[in-house]
Amino acid sequence: MAFKEIDGIRIWGIPEESAVSQMKTCAKTGQVLQTALMADHHKGYSQPVGGVVAYQGMVSPSGVGYDIGCGNKAVRTNLTLGEVRKDLPKILDEIQSTVEFGIGRKNPNPIEHELFEDPTWEEAPALLSLFDLARKQLGTVGSGNHYVDILYDVATLDIWVAVHFGSRGFGHKIATGFLNLAVGRKFDDKGLGESMDQPPTLLSLNTALGQDYLRAMTLAGVYAHVGRDAVVDQVLSVLGARVTFEVHNHHNYAWKETHEGEEVYVVRKGATPCFPGQLGFVGGSMADISVVVRGKDSEEARASLYSTVHGAGRVMSRTQAAGKLNWKTRKRSGGLISRERMMAALKEYGVLLRGAGTDESPFVYRKLQDVLEAHSETLEILHILRPVGVVMAGEDEFDPYKD
Numbered sequence: 023m024a025f026k027e028i029d030g031i032r033i034w035g036i037p038e039e040s041a042v043s044q045m046k047t048c049a050k051t052g053q054v055l056q057t058a059l060m061a062d063h064h065k066g067y068s069q070p071v072g073g074v075v076a077y078q079g080m081v082s083p084s085g086v087g088y089d090i091g092c093g094n095k096a097v098r099t100n101l102t103l104g105e106v107r108k109d110l111p112k113i114l115d116e117i118q119s120t121v122e123f124g125i126g127r128k129n130p131n132p133i134e135h136e137l138f139e140d141p142t143w144e145e146a147p148a149l150l151s152l153f154d155l156a157r158k159q160l161g162t163v164g165s166g167n168h169y170v171d172i173l174y175d176v177a178t179l180d181i182w183v184a185v186h187f188g189s190r191g192f193g194h195k196i197a198t199g200f201l202n203l204a205v206g207r208k209f210d211d212k213g214l215g216e217s218m219d220q221p222p223t224l225l226s227l228n229t230a231l232g233q234d235y236l237r238a239m240t241l242a243g244v245y246a247h248v249g250r251d252a253v254v255d256q257v258l259s260v261l262g263a264r265v266t267f268e269v270h271n272h273h274n275y276a277w278k279e280t281h282e283g284e285e286v287y288v289v290r291k292g293a294t295p296c297f298p299g300q301l302g303f304v305g306g307s308m309a310d311i312s313v314v315v316r317g318k319d320s321e322e323a324r325a326s327l328y329s330t331v332h333g334a335g336r337v338m339s340r341t342q343a344a345g346k347l348n349w350k351t352r353k354r355s356g357g358l359i360s361r362e363r364m365m366a367a368l369k370e371y372g373v374l375l376r377g378a379g380t381d382e383s384p385f386v387y388r389k390l391q392d393v394l395e396a397h398s399e400t401l402e403i404l405h406i407l408r409p410v411g412v413v414m415a416g417e418d419e420f421d422p423y424k425d
Contacts, residue, residue: 028042071291091246096303097258099181135248183263271295281324293330293332334390343386344379363383
């Protein structure tokens with residue numbers, strides 16, 4: 023077995039003390055069947071990123087987190103590297119001007135979709151107050167580590183498009199609202215500003231509040247899925263390409279599953295579902311590979327609650343990398359990574375960048391291959407993809423709730 027056990031917590035990769043401590047708190051709070059930490063784990067809000075918790079009869083809105091349904095969509099196109107390389111600067115410029123990136127951004131071309139006719143809008147209290155926000159932001163990309171990537175398959179040179187983001191302000195307000203309701207506050211009260219190390223907030227599924235959260239979370243998951251579809255379509259339009267293969271998955275969500283013969287809700291925060299035969303996309307840093315994986319059926323896969331990494335995992339905080347942000351001047355100071363150093367690394371790797379700050383530089387992440395090796399008994403790698411172009415929110419954008 024490649025994993026270790028510390029106080030009953032199954033841990034892949036090198037244990038990070040702060041994340042292990044958080045998971046110990048999760049394991050002893052509520053009705054928990056099992057816990058696991060993926061190899062990309064690091065400290066998160068209440069539940070560590072890369073953390074998986076299986077709950078009996080309850081769900082954790084703090085575990086799912088603020089970016090409900092955050093995940094990836096990746097598509098292989100009918101284009102090859104040779105067909106796009108010379109036009110790549112122009113392509114990235116057009117993606118940057120076509121797709122909306124950043125906090126609070128709205129889509130200038132609102133999307134009509136059947137999800138806005140879902141009865142959940144009226145069945146779950148307070149969701150109607152978020153209806154207009156949801157409509158305006160559908161098909162936009164957030165800040166932090168959210169991106170549009172142009173990549174190529176190292177074996178075939180096929181061009182791929184990958185996106186990473188979730189349910190935007192809609193999901194953030196759902197999380198804030200239910201965390202408020204859980205402690206007797208109003209849904210639309212200002213967020214509590216809890217400690218990163220606080221115990222998980224739990225809702226019993228035998229209560230109306232717990233059921234309302236599940237409905238709202240499910241709707242936010244659909245919203246995130248539709249949003250990623252829309253952004254990929256925008257990028258394909260820029261490229262003049264069509265899809266020949268796709269993979270699409272959440273990694274911040276709670277799923278109803280059966281493990282060890284028991285029906286549970288599995289909360290994955292920054293962890294990709296990886297059941298036997300299931301496909302998943304896992305992105306590396308902007309100067310690293312990304313991969314398409316397929317789950318295996320093995321004793322170790324069962325031990326992981328059929329989960330795997332969602333990325334390479336941070337080794338440096340945003341503030342350490344980019345410095346402390348002065349919100350008035352929008353300038354940072356004291357960061358360990360300069361933009362010059364970041365751009366030199368990207369040039370060496372052969373990547374063109376639009377937007378992004380040094381808090382997302384390659385130096386703040388592990389190498390994806392290292393964390394994948396820790397999960398070699400649970401998955402197989404189908405496609406290795408190398409980025410040539412990355413588009414993210416501008417470097418002055420920052421979202422403290424990103425995974």
